[in-house]
Amino acid sequence: MFSPNALKVLEARYLRRDDAGKIVEAPEELFLRVSSAIADAEREWGCPGESREWAERFHDVLRALDFLPNSPTLMNAGTGLGQLSACFVLPVGDSLEEIFDALKLMALVQRTGGGTGFSFSRLRPQGDIVASTGGESSGPVSFMQIFDSATEHIRQGGKRRGANMAVLRVDHPDILEFIRAKREPGILENFNISVSVTGEFMEAARRGESYDLTNPRTGRKTGKRSAREMFDAIVESAWRTGDPGLLFLDAINQANPTQALGAIEATNPCGEVPLLPFESCNLGSINLSHMVKAGAKGSEIDWEKLRAVVPVAVRFLDDVIEVNRYPAPQFAAMARGNRKIGLGVMGFADLLIQLGVSYASAEALEIGRRLIRAIADEAREASLALATERGVFPNYERSVYAAAGEMRRNATLLSIAPTGTLSILADTSASIEPLFAVAYHRAHVLSGEPLVEVHPHFLSYLERHGLHSDSVMSEVLAKGRLAEVEGLPDEVKRLFVTALEIAPEQHVAMQAAFQAHVDNAVSKTVNLPEEAPKETVATVYQLAWQLGLKGVTVFRYGSKGAQVLELGVGEKAYEREHFAVCDPHECRL
Secondary structure (H helix, E strand, O other): OOOHHHHHHHHHHHOOEOOOOOEOOOHHHHHHHHHHHHHOHHHHOOOHHHHHHHHHHHHHHHHOOOEEEOHHHHHHOOOOOOOOOOEEEEOOOOOHHHHHHHHHHHHHHHOOOOEEEEEOOOOOOOOOEEOOOOEEOOOHHHHHHHHHHHHHOOEEOOOEEOOEEEEEEOOOOOHHHHHOOOOOOOOOOOEEEEEEEOHHHHHHHHHOOEEEEEOOOOOOEEEEEEHHHHHHHHHHHHHHHOOOEEEEHHHHHHOOOOHHHOOOOEEOOOOOOEEOOOOEEOEEEEEHHHOEEEEOOEEEEOHHHHHHHHHHHHHHHHHHHHHOOOOOHHHHHHHHHHOOOEEEEEOHHHHHHHHOOOOOOHHHHHHHHHHHHHHHHHHHHHHHHHHHHHOOOOOHHHOHHHHHOOOOOOOOOEOEOOOHHHHHHOOOOOOOOOEOOOEEEEOOOOOOOOEEEEOHHHHHHHHHOOOOOHHHHHHHHHHOOOOOOOOOOHHHHHHOOEHHHOOHHHHHHHHHHHHOOOOOOEOOEEEEOOOOOHHHHHHHHHHHHHOOOOEEEEEEOOOOOOOOEEEOOOOOOOOOOOOOOOOOOOOOO
16 A cells, blocks of 8 residues: 555654654554544534544545645644644734744744744834834844744654745845845755745836835835846846745735735745635645546546545545644634635646656646646535535635625635655655656655655556666666666657756746646746756746746755755765755655
């Protein structure tokens, strides 16, 4: 059922331990624990007789690895802790009391296994007057370092390190310091950072115009900057370090279903869920590599199975909201008020390989569109059915759905998360990412012990076509990618194309294909080879904006001194994972 690497992940992270640290749970018992705990929500809705039935249905999809919820649900469901959400967004106000209130809530969240996202855009800039003391403010970046230091000393749920997202508006007077904050090694290592930009700024950068900086405390303009020069500074830092990413505020808030409750300013640590203050991520992913069947002309998508799994997953995630034990009352109120869920996918690259389709093709984009459209349609039907059975979400009357006369149980339904450790459990490719390599070292997924991986579909393909040999495998293991491996036909290299061999424009186009039917956002990395120039980063950012994405992140291979995945198993394994943007230390989900 589980691969050797999956078993290592289970033992190190998910299986329960006694007070002495001894594992006291088998993998099968984990799924029984989780499915039973989540199905208890059926009792809350007056369906005690259905609790066992739904526990069995939940267990069936979990045990088959057709669907998996986010890591805190697997770790904490059915335990005394009971905190099941992957991440939370916390407001940071412009006073010392509000800043340290946010810091306290961050600590409460991270000790239970959740990540945290913040907008620091409301903090007054460096050098601004502090009326109560007559002194000067040290600015957002200095306070971010306090949050970073606190995170460094909190080990999430005793099983993983903390993860944060910091967002700053492009019109904040300290924006240049923020953009360059992570250029020095060792600074803000527990943060991903993103600059939130408007369409007006992107147009100004394109036309070479200036834009206004605004003091958030006073609302007054403090000066003008060249939009193109600021855009170039963002590009420069992203090319050097992978940070910052961009968040496109217009696209995010145009899709905000509860605009009456306020504007969205921040996201979770990986960017796939834009959230209002105190909202949380309740995520799960369908394993697309299991949605394939044998057809008359070869492998084809098993649409019937996919459509059967979606409503079970939606009900599971809605039940998670009900049985969840939130770290603070504010989180419970927002989660239950909007009932946002984020159903996503993993195994997309593996599905394409089984279908014989190259990730680098136009056909792959069309398959992605068809898949996510089908999932979105089924998820809406499932949410409608739950609304009929249980009622609409409490803030429904203040949502766009009430105005349109569309019944919904959940304010949002879909989100594409990175699925780093989940994809190891399911023995499939991560999220909608292409293969990073055909063979690689994975390090620090858990304890720093390196895991050597060779893609199983590649091995079976070689066997089926009589291509397996010691010399071929030796080259593959040394290089990771197939482009320079002799003795392999072009068809194999086309089918097993890897992230750094795919054009940046195709990466962005794939993200856009999924975003078209995802109401939250899509976490995806645009991987660039080490020799990629800065102009490529600029092109990616501009294209992402033009295609209506909600955010975008690039990673140039070799730009960080520590990485989790290294091409070729003979190279040294490092600490950071960059084929999918996720936690600064590891891919959490």
